Amino acid sequence: xxxxxxxxxxxxxxxxxxxxxxxxxxxxxxxxxxxxxxxxxxxxxxxxxxxxxxxxxxxxxxxxxxxxxxxxxxxxxxxxxxxxxxxxxxxxxxxxxxxxxxxxxxxxxxxxxxxxxxxxxxxxxxxxxxxxxxxxxxxxxxxxxxxxxxxxxxxxxxxxxxxxxxxxxxxxxxxxxxxxxxxxxxxxxxxxxxxxxxxxxxxxxxxxxxxxxxxxxxxxxxxxxxxxxxxxxxxxxxxxxxxxxxxxxxxxxxxxxxxxxxxxxxxxxx
Amino acid sequence: xxxxxxxxxxxxxxxxxxxxxxxxxxxxxxxxxxxxxxxxxxxxxxxxxxxxxxxxxxxxxxxxxxxxxxxxxxxxxxxxxxxxxxxxxxxxxxxxxxxxxxxxxxxxxxxxxxxxxxxxxxxxxxxxxxxxxxxxxxxxxxxxxxxxxxxxxxxxxxxxxxxxxxxxxxxxxxxxxxxxxxxxxxxxxxxxxxxxxxxxxxxxxxxxxxxxxxxxxxxxxxxxxxxxxxxxxxxxxxxxxxxxxxxxxxxxxxxxxxxxxxxxxxxxxxxxxxxxxxxxxxxxxxxxxxxxxxxxxxxxxx
Numbered sequence: 001x002x003x004x005x006x007x008x009x010x011x012x013x014x015x016x017x018x019x020x021x022x023x024x025x026x027x028x029x030x031x032x033x034x035x036x037x038x039x040x041x042x043x044x045x046x047x048x049x050x051x052x053x054x055x056x057x058x059x060x061x062x063x064x065x066x067x068x069x070x071x072x073x074x075x076x077x078x079x080x081x082x083x084x085x086x087x088x089x090x091x092x093x094x095x096x097x098x099x100x101x102x103x104x105x106x107x108x109x110x111x112x113x114x115x116x117x118x119x120x121x122x123x124x125x126x127x128x129x130x131x132x133x134x135x136x137x138x139x140x141x142x143x144x145x146x147x148x149x150x151x152x153x154x155x156x157x158x159x160x161x162x163x164x165x166x167x168x169x170x171x172x173x174x175x176x177x178x179x180x181x182x183x184x185x186x187x188x189x190x191x192x193x194x195x196x197x198x199x200x201x202x203x204x205x206x207x208x209x210x211x212x213x214x215x216x217x218x219x220x221x222x223x224x225x226x227x228x229x230x231x232x233x234x235x236x237x238x239x240x241x242x243x244x245x246x247x248x249x250x251x252x253x254x255x256x257x258x259x260x261x262x263x264x265x266x267x268x269x270x
Numbered sequence: 271x272x273x274x275x276x277x278x279x280x281x282x283x284x285x286x287x288x289x290x291x292x293x294x295x296x297x298x299x300x301x302x303x304x305x306x307x308x309x310x311x312x313x314x315x316x317x318x319x320x321x322x323x324x325x326x327x328x329x330x331x332x333x334x335x336x337x338x339x340x341x342x343x344x345x346x347x348x349x350x351x352x353x354x355x356x357x358x359x360x361x362x363x364x365x366x367x368x369x370x371x372x373x374x375x376x377x378x379x380x381x382x383x384x385x386x387x388x389x390x391x392x393x394x395x396x397x398x399x400x401x402x403x404x405x406x407x408x409x410x411x412x413x414x415x416x417x418x419x420x421x422x423x424x425x426x427x428x429x430x431x432x433x434x435x436x437x438x439x440x441x442x443x444x445x446x447x448x449x450x451x452x453x454x455x456x457x458x459x460x461x462x463x464x465x466x467x468x469x470x471x472x473x474x475x476x477x478x479x480x481x482x483x484x485x486x487x488x489x490x491x492x493x494x495x496x497x498x499x500x501x502x503x504x505x506x507x508x509x510x511x512x513x514x515x516x517x518x519x520x521x522x523x524x525x526x527x528x529x530x531x532x533x534x535x536x537x538x539x540x541x542x543x544x545x546x547x548x549x550x551x552x553x554x555x556x557x558x559x560x561x562x563x564x565x566x567x568x569x570x571x572x
Contacts, residue, residue, distance in 0.1 A: 009478065012380070019376040022369060023389075026396055026450065029407035034416060036410070045420045085291040092288035104289055107296050111554060113500075115508025117525045118307075118545040119300075121532050125542065126303035127311055145299050149290065169327050199398070206400040208511060213532065230406050230515070234413060242403040249399045257394065261387075 037239035054240035064241065067225035074136055074221060075204040078143040083197045085144070086151025093152065094159050108149045119146060120213030127214065134216025139159065142214045143204045150203065151196040154260075158192025192260045197258040202249055272277070304549075311542035312336035321539060339543035348527070355524035358438075359506035360567035362445040366502050367495065374457035374494075375487075377462070390458070397451040405515050408444050409435060412516070423543075436518035444512040449505065453498040460494025461487075493566060500559050504552050524548055 037055070041048035058064055092098050093105065113121070123142050124134075132138060166188065170180040208223040215224055222245065230238050314322040314335070324330045341346065373393075381389055396404065411418050412435040419431040434440050464487065472482035488495075510525030517523075522530075524544065531541025 011479070015376055015380065017371055018372050022373045022450070023392060025447070027392065028449070030399075030404065030412055033396060033403070033407040033410055043415070045415055045417045085295060088288040089292040092285040095285060098285040100286065100289060104292065107301075108292065111296065111300060112553065113504060115504065115525070115545075115548055115552060117508050117510055117528050118549050121528060121541055121545045122303035122307040123299065125538055126299070126306050129306055141295075141299050144295060148295065152292075190421075202398055206398075206402070208400070208402045212529075223400065226406075230409065234406075234410055234416075235555070238406065239410070242406055246399060247404055252393055253395055253398045254391070257391065267351055 014259045033239055034037075034246065036245045037236060037243040039236060043237065047097040050109075055244075058240055061237070063220075064222075065221045065226055067220045070136060070139075070219055071205050071222040074139045074143060074219075075201050077136075077140045078147060078204040079197050079201045081140070082144045082147040082200045083151050083193060085194055086148045086196065087155050088150075090152045090155035090159060093156060106151050106266040111146050112153075116146070116207075116209035122212040123210070124213040134214055134219065136214070136215075136219040138214045139211055139219055139221065142202075142210050143207060146207075146210060147200040147203045150199055154196035154199065155189060155192045158189045163187055185241055195256040198252045198259070201251045202256075206245070206249060287509045307542045307548055310535065310539050311339055311546050313539045314338070315537045315539050339540045340547070341368055342540065343526060343544055343547060348544075351522055351527050352497040352524055354521075355507060355509075358441065358445065359503050359509075361442065362449055363453075363499055363503045363504040365442075365446050366450050367498060370450055370453035370498070371495075374454050374461050377454075377458050378461035379466075386438055393451050393454050393458075397455060401448055401511055404448055405444050405512050408440065408447065409515055412440055412443075413515065423572040435516060436521075437516065438521050440516040441521050441523075443511050448512060452501040452505070456497035456501060457491065457494045460497075464490055496559055496562055500555065503555060507551065508548055 036045075036047075038050050038052065039047055040051045040053070089104065089108065093101055095101075098104075119142070123138070123145070127134060127138050162185070167180055167184050170184045172175075175183065205219075205221075206223060208227060211221050211224060214226070215221060222241075226238065226241055226245070229235070229241070310321060313324065316322040330336055336353075343352070377386065377389055377393075410416060413419075414431045414433060414435070417426075417433070418434070422428045423431060434443075468486055468490070469482055472486045476487065478525045508528075509523055510529050513521050513523045513526055514529075525548075528544045528548065529540050531537045531544065
């Protein structure tokens with residue numbers, strides 16, 4: 001009798017152990033990287049004591065700061081453009097009778113699945129052909145291209161969970177289409193829009209592959225600068241800048257997840 | 271969606287105006303560049319980089335010269351790089367599936383609800399964080415004087431540091447590490463939806479654990495498995511950061527080769543041909559995936 005039960009307990013333990021190991025595998029490398037950004041020793045694999053020196057050095061690194069500025073400008077511009085364009089598309093795609101709906105969905109699907117190296121190469125060739133000099137402008141264009149689909153995806157999910165009765169009620173109470181949109185639809189889907197904006201910001205500030213093709217002289221972004229640093233070698237400064245970038249990304253993602261979760265539980269209540 | 275739940279009509283007739291910005295941006299800066307790349311892939315590299323002008327178009331086409339970049343990509347070292355990329359992508363997909371399925375199963379079925387959000391979040395965060403930094407983390411761990419070697423030397427497991435960094439093994443570790451969240455999340459999504467009563471029914475009908483797992487759980491989560499395969503295989507096939515940073519000179523992958531043609535060799539036509547081959551492989555896989563999902567009557571998860 002105890003045979004299958006014991007086997008069950010054993011397999012449960014094996015499963016739990018495997019899962020725990022994989023979580024360690026996912027997080028230990030990142031954790032170690034972060035811990036050693038506070039290490040006094042230059043010989044980075046031995047712990048010698050706590051310091052914030054490497055972070056202080058980053059603040060004195062002009063080239064690095066310039067790349068941070070470029071990244072922030074590009075990410076901000078990308079976020080505004082991609083969120084606006086993607087949200088408009090999501091609104092149009094909500095109605096099944098929208099003309100060109102299938103074609104638009106296919107068009108939005110492609111940038112999400114095309115290999116980044118192909119997109120980068122194609123844009124580089126294109127910018128060269130139309131004579132557009134590589135700069136932050138070309139970086140922003142490229143980032144908008146690969147991130148607009150994510151906005152439509154997130155906002156469409158939010159729209160799909162919306163109760164049409166709320167908008168119908170607004171119309172029945174005499175609100176026009178614009179007023180219904182502004183005072184009912186928009187507030188209801190706002191968490192989705194905000195979350196997608198955070199995701200776009202993250203995608204933009206983290207991107208290396210596509211950016212490496214379309215950034216020109218003077219438009220080096222943070223990931224490009226980090227890449228050039230770590231190709232030279234492993235240094236505590238790289239650990240420090242990686243840790244900072246990681247912290248920013250984690251904060252953005254947690255905020256986006258919160259927005260989406262809170263908004264979905266609100267949806268359930270109504 | 272039942273008809274009564276259709277959203278009220280707004281912006282009547284103006285939907286195309288809302289789609290216009292998307293079509294403008296993606297038409298000009300996505301479709302046009304792809305078409306241009308396809309055209310360039312049929313041309314030859316000019317003497318100073320750039321593209322050699324074609325004087326006799328008829329002759330250029332009938333002689334088959336327009337396919338020379340494609341022919342070149344299937345010969346010699348380039349074929350080798352192609353095969354290695356394919357092999358690495360397949361290995362990454364198989365490994366992430368084997369490692370990730372039990373984790374997704376734990377998350378969906380075993381983990382108590384109050385831990386679920388946290389544990390799921392711990393997979394979602396790496397999903398979105400920079401591939402670059404996650405790859406660097408392994409450079410930091412694996413290098414000769416890195417933490418792993420310090421640990422192994424210190425405990426006397428080895429007496430000489432292991433040379434893992436800049437090998438194919440390092441690339442493999444980096445790929446599996448980087449892609450694992452992309453496998454776990456779709457698997458979790460389909461395991462979460464699994465109707466537990468079907469497993470009870472299987473057990474009532476006398477199926478053992480293993481048999482109900484292979485004959486009920488796995489087939490029912492096949493759409494999640496398919497989505498995971500697609501999400502992992504595509505980026506692995508075009509990867510170049512991981513192989514550039516963790517691999518040695520001999521572990522060049524298709525992604526590196528393409529990047530090289532644009533950044534170093536300045537042979538845009540050849541690079542474009544390689545890019546198109548990569549894209550064709552990806553689109554074929556996606557087509558197979560879409561057909562499979564359609565046959566299963568499932569909504570495409572991407």
